[in-house]
Amino acid sequence: MNRDDPSAVYYPVSDLRITGGSGVLIRDSDGREFIDCASATFNLSLGYGHPAVINAMKEQADRLVHATSSFQTDVINRLSARLVSLAPKRLTKAHLKVSGGSTANEGAIKMAQHATGKRDVITLFRSHVGQTMAMAALSGNAFRKKSLPLVGIGGLQVPDPYCLRCFYGQQRDSCGLMCVDRLADFLEYASSGSVAAVLVEPISGNGGNVVPPDGYFAKLRELCDTFGIKLILDEIQTGIGRTGRMFAAEHFGVEPDAMTLGKGLGGSGAQVAGILASDELSGLPANDHSFTYGANLMSAAAALATLDVIDDPGFLANVRATGALILERLNALRPSLRCVADVRGVGLMIGVEIVDGEGRPSSELTNFLAHRAMDFGLVIRTSRYGQGNVLKIRPPLILTIDEAHLICDRFEALLRTHGH
Ligand SMILES: Cc1ncc(COP(=O)(O)O)c(C=O)c1O
Structure with a gap:
């Protein structure tokens, strides 16, 4: 058995092999980088490897x-x-x-x-x-x-x-x-x-x-x-x-x-x-x-x-500012993208509710978008372990305004390509 392959891992894992991360980014074994909008398991409040x-x-x-x-x-x-x-x-x-x-x-x-x-x-x-x-x-x-x-x-x-x-x-x-x-x-x-x-x-x-x-x-x-x-x-x-x-x-x-x-x-x-x-x-x-x-x-x-x-007023103010920016930019997409039924959240805890062409909650489209997000350099997870219809955007709290814009640019490109 190749000691590096996942055949001895009990649970199924993605093909993607993570080799490193810093700040809001993770890197895979092919050298690709992604902004981690899930903060790993929603736990890396300060991102990867905070000194x-x-x-x-x-x-x-x-x-x-x-x-x-x-x-x-x-x-x-x-x-x-x-x-x-x-x-x-x-x-x-x-x-x-x-x-x-x-x-x-x-x-x-x-x-x-x-x-x-x-x-x-x-x-x-x-x-x-x-x-x-x-x-x-x-x-x-x-x-x-x-x-x-x-x-x-x-x-x-x-x-x-x-x-x-x-x-x-x-x-x-x-x-x-x-x-x-x-x-x-x-x-x-x-x-x-x-x-x-x-x-x-x-x-x-x-x-x-x-x-x-x-x-x-x-x-x-x-x-x-x-x-x-x-x-x-x-x-x-x-x-x-x-x-x-x-x-x-x-x-x-x-x-x-x-x-x-x-x-x-x-x-x-x-x-x-x-x-x-x-x-x-x-x-x-x-x-x-x-x-x-x-x-x-x-x-x-x-x-x-x-x-x-x-616990620093400046740090928490930045969480509110980056969160407000993402909320505002994603809300602005709603008139032109019917698949977005709602954008809601507080600070950097944001959810985007996805619906199908008839306006019904669609876990299928939600999962598809989360999957394709990787092509746009984003890691995004969905609600209810893949059974829900909400894309969750919860990047590390160290996010800068520029990085917040980058998430929105990529997210918009994802929805314009694969949404409706
Ligand atoms: C709201 C909430 N409570 C409890 C838990 C369980 O925490 P843990 O996985 O550390 O046992 C989770 C984990 O996802 C959670 O999101």
Whole structure:
């Protein structure tokens, strides 16, 4: 067997072989370069090989790679304090002993269950909150569940605030936020009567870049308080500057009971995730949620370096400016390109909704465009693991204005060639 070929890799992989990357670019083995509009797995907030992150990891590697998380270390103490200082004020504790976003979400749920003595979790239609068995069971996509004999946890999926395709057929100016109001009916008639938490992304990452309308989170917070349910914000995609604020919660003015982080926290790819929790959610026994490679010291050093870069008003202003530019330029395409049904997003979390000639959502055309994007020097991923109709544009946050224009030039050329 050729030691370089992928025949021993369990899962199918693309023919494309990546050999390097720097900034917003990745390179393949044929020397082609692409702007990575997916920031790898939406996690390279600072792009490929950011020097501050790489140096922090090297320095920490020289000092200490691993110590069991039951001892304290300077770097974990510092990262915990830093995250709490940046977070919405109700969140006073950081739990970093998780192995990724999925186990961060599971930990936040356990905390809510422990605090309330209740069991079930509400998630939204189309939502993706991870791929452990429990998180797959809470997915808002049936295709996530159908191939696995899941050990389900009590979960309930409810309509998302997707105004363009409102589940209730309403218009935003007159709906009275039925998508929150009707949750009381779900609790009464469809739940087990024992609901511990609502787990929701501020803007759906995988579900189609759905941005909730004004007032959604205020009303959801109110409903949670009325029914004694804990509100967990999954900021695994939206957090750490992605929306032009440190956390998307700031855009919506919402105070959650817990928030989960992952992906972008590692800056240039360090494996780090965590849970931020309120006092009320403290007290989950240490051994009830603890993973060997959680609270990893090299990753925590990378996270601190990442926060140093992102927690800067100038840096976040650039995320808002480049994001606004992309939104404006892509929106300007709509009158001449019927395949573009909607362009929406906040900061550098942007989605372009693709429809067929009859105006129907088309995952086929969406996947085709994502595939052809490579010919135009762009890596673009689609919503709902290829089952959705949204092209996701989420480049690294270090994007310059010139690079933002380049993405738009290439994207327009792609749609004019292969769209309609
Ligand atoms: C919103 C959201 N939550 C949770 C997860 C799961 O994170 P991880 O893959 O690190 O387990 C993801 C991953 O795609 C995600 O997008």
